[in-house]
Amino acid sequence: MGFLHSLSLFPFLLVFIVSFSWPITSSADIYGDFLHCLSSSSISNLVYTQMNSSYSSILESTIHNSRFITPTSPKPWVIVTPLHVSHVQATIRCSKKHGLQLRTRSGGHDFEGVSYISESESPFVIIDLANLRSVQVDVENEVAWVQSGAIMGELYYEIAQKSRTLAFPGALCHGVAFGGYISGGGYGLLFRKYGLAADNVIDAEFIDANGRILNRKSMGEDLFWAIRGGGGGSFGIVLSWKIKLVHVPETVTVFSIRKTLEQNATQILHRWQYISYRFPDGMYPSITISTTNTTTQGGRNLTVVVTFSTMFLGRANELVSLMQNIFPELGLTSKDCNEMSFVESILALGLLPNQNLEILQDRNYRVSFLLATPSFKTKSDYVKKPIPEIGFQGIWSQLFEPEARGATLNFVAYGGKMDEIPESAVPFPHRKGNLYKISYNIRWREEDNVNSERYIAWMRRLYSYMKPFVSKSPREAYVNYRDLDIGKNNEDGFTTYAQMSVWGRKYFKNNFDRLVKIKTKIDPENFFRHQQSISPYFG
Ligand SMILES: Cc1cc2nc3c(=O)[nH]c(=O)nc-3n(C[C@H](O)[C@H](O)[C@H](O)COP(=O)(O)OP(=O)(O)OC[C@H]3O[C@@H](n4cnc5c(N)ncnc54)[C@H](O)[C@@H]3O)c2cc1C
Ligand SMILES: *[C@@H]1O[C@H](CO)[C@@H](O)[C@H](O)[C@H]1NC(C)=O
Ligand SMILES: *[C@@H]1O[C@H](CO)[C@@H](O)[C@H](O)[C@H]1NC(C)=O
Ligand SMILES: *[C@@H]1O[C@H](CO)[C@@H](O)[C@H](O)[C@H]1NC(C)=O
Numbered sequence: 001m002g003f004l005h006s007l008s009l010f011p012f013l014l015v016f017i018v019s020f021s022w023p024i025t026s027s028a029d030i031y032g033d034f035l036h037c038l039s040s041s042s043i044s045n046l047v048y049t050q051m052n053s054s055y056s057s058i059l060e061s062t063i064h065n066s067r068f069i070t071p072t073s074p075k076p077w078v079i080v081t082p083l084h085v086s087h088v089q090a091t092i093r094c095s096k097k098h099g100l101q102l103r104t105r106s107g108g109h110d111f112e113g114v115s116y117i118s119e120s121e122s123p124f125v126i127i128d129l130a131n132l133r134s135v136q137v138d139v140e141n142e143v144a145w146v147q148s149g150a151i152m153g154e155l156y157y158e159i160a161q162k163s164r165t166l167a168f169p170g171a172l173c174h175g176v177a178f179g180g181y182i183s184g185g186g187y188g189l190l191f192r193k194y195g196l197a198a199d200n201v202i203d204a205e206f207i208d209a210n211g212r213i214l215n216r217k218s219m220g221e222d223l224f225w226a227i228r229g230g231g232g233g234s235f236g237i238v239l240s241w242k243i244k245l246v247h248v249p250e251t252v253t254v255f256s257i258r259k260t261l262e263q264n265a266t267q268i269l270h271r272w273q274y275i276s277y278r279f280p281d282g283m284y285p286s287i288t289i290s291t292t293n294t295t296t297q298g299g300r301n302l303t304v305v306v307t308f309s310t311m312f313l314g315r316a317n318e319l320v321s322l323m324q325n326i327f328p329e330l331g332l333t334s335k336d337c338n339e340m341s342f343v344e345s346i347l348a349l350g351l352l353p354n355q356n357l358e359i360l361q362d363r364n365y366r367v368s369f370l371l372a373t374p375s376f377k378t379k380s381d382y383v384k385k386p387i388p389e390i391g392f393q394g395i396w397s398q399l400f401e402p403e404a405r406g407a408t409l410n411f412v413a414y415g416g417k418m419d420e421i422p423e424s425a426v427p428f429p430h431r432k433g434n435l436y437k438i439s440y441n442i443r444w445r446e447e448d449n450v451n452s453e454r455y456i457a458w459m460r461r462l463y464s465y466m467k468p469f470v471s472k473s474p475r476e477a478y479v480n481y482r483d484l485d486i487g488k489n490n491e492d493g494f495t496t497y498a499q500m501s502v503w504g505r506k507y508f509k510n511n512f513d514r515l516v517k518i519k520t521k522i523d524p525e526n527f528f529r530h531q532q533s534i535s536p537y538f539g
């Protein structure tokens with residue numbers, strides 16, 4: 001059945017037949033056999049080979065980092081875009097049968113592109129879940145089922161159609177997809193009140209390396225634990241998630257206040273570290289740091305600008321009196337505050353101001369100030385004791401270096417609910433004792449990719465400068481802010497436990513060992529793998 005299904009298969013069929021007479025299969029044979037396997041599963045119309053005119057546009061459709069759109073970036077042999085669970089099963093089965101590596105992509109936001117780039121010598125296939133994106137919101141029971149290919153904005157939009165007081169603790173950025181996001185924990189505007197997205201998952205539909213479809217009950221609590229924060233691409237493919245919705249007031253308040261160095265930004269930021277983690281859990285206190293030109297009588301001067309932004313689950317007058325009490329240095333007044341619904345706060349703080357809610361469903365919409373897809377490098381750190389002012393001065397001098405024009409630092413206060421959830425509840429371990437998380441970002445234009453190494457070197461210098469001020473043994477990092485500098489697997493060889501522990505403990509602390517045990521049980525052949533996936537261990 002389906003053997004002579006399509007004429008376009010004919011050349012591959014020939015290769016297929018010829019290969020019987022050869023003792024060793026060549027890569028052309030594998031290629032043909034693989035395509036044949038897919039076509040006998042009747043999914044040829046969802047398979048894009050490099051010969052297909054849409055191949056590049058499908059490949060690049062969700063590449064969010066132009067660092068990985070270069071002529072030398074490794075390209076997949078084939079991209080499969082399933083419309084149905086059975087297509088996912090067929091792709092797993094055929095890839096496994098023909099020894100091809102499979103990369104799972106939902107929204108393509110991975111900072112190192114591991115969902116669509118392989119550094120291995122062997123060919124690979126991308127399974128792109130963008131079409132598996134249904135969102136079903138059950139307002140009465142306050143739950144939803146979301147498929148992994150759906151983006152945050154699609155859920156926010158659906159909820160907003162039905163309720164002003166229900167929400168989900170998802171990402172601020174509307175384009176991030178559920179597949180990778182929940183797999184790595186997932187924080188956002190509500191995480192200090194309700195925990196991570198992964199803390200709010202109650203069931204999941206999962207496919208393992210043998211193509212079995214499992215739910216929470218049939219997969220068991222170990223695997224169900226691992227997929228909620230153990231990092232994407234290690235255990236199998238999560239098709240959909242059952243999530244708990246949470247309550248928000250009808251009106252929330254948002255502000256953003258900018259302070260330059262001349263306006264005492266350093267001192268105010270220094271102070272922020274001592275109090276922000278103790279702010280009420282209905283607040284999302286965050287900081288963005290970048291450089292800007294100020295115009296003075298004498299001409300132009302580069303300065304650092306620190307933007308203090310907050311979403312608050314309450315009214316403006318309440319927020320103003322609160323801040324005047326605990327953080328008078330900021331000088332917040334009611335003029336700085338804007339009241340709105342929760343979903344509008346996603347637009348306001350997610351850099352989509354003055355847009356209609358419909359924009360939330362647009363997965364191709366790129367935030368305006370980025371213009372096109374930039375190239376970037378990101379790293380993360382956790383801060384457990386306040387950084388002295390002199391420490392910030394050192395950051396400022398690095399920000400004044402010429403490479404740093406596209407650099408931003410983001411701080412997000414921890415505390416609240418994050419302090420109450422035990423480190424071992426889900427694999428994401430960064431809980432009590434963190435004042436805030438830092439992400440360091442540097443961006444450049446795609447045309448400037450020839451200078452990528454200069455920008456990345458700048459980032460590594462800053463990261464090395466920060467060492468005395470941040471968490472130690474391990475120096476913790478957030479798996480959803482993937483950074484291959486902190487260690488990676490030998491994709492074509494054996495990765496030792498010690499080697500894997502280096503990055504594994506930074507992301508997962510003591511949860512790492514349990515993740516390895518679960519991986520060894522569910523996928524002993526290491527079918528699901530990438531540069532920084534959990535490997536099985538048989539020691
Ligand atoms: C602009 C931007 C904003 C962001 N904002 C936030 C934020 O507010 N909060 C936050 O926590 N993070 C944020 N992130 C980080 C984001 O959570 C991670 O990059 C996340 O992994 C992206 O998921 P994805 O499905 O879009 O990415 P992908 O690149 O598709 O996947 C990421 C990883 O998960 C694996 N994976 C994908 N789908 C599945 C699946 N269905 N089953 C199993 N494994 C899978 C992939 O193989 C890969 O290893 C942001 C990233 C960007 C680029
Ligand atoms: C491959 O390309 C052809 C035209 O070049 C197109 O008709 C066909 O639908 C494409 N395959 C897929 C899966 O889109
Ligand atoms: C900065 O702080 C100094 C010393 O506390 C103070 O005198 C000055 O007025 C502040 N400047 C601004 C712009 O707030
Ligand atoms: C500041 O101005 C200079 C000179 O006009 C320009 O080259 C530089 O890019 C500007 N820097 C920023 C951060 O805008």
Ligand SMILES: *[C@@H]1O[C@H](CO)[C@@H](O)[C@H](O)[C@H]1NC(C)=O
Binds near residue numbers: 296298299300301
């Ligand atoms: C630029 O900054 C330097 C150092 O802070 C200062 O001495 C100088 O007066 C400033 N120039 C202008 C034009 O503001």
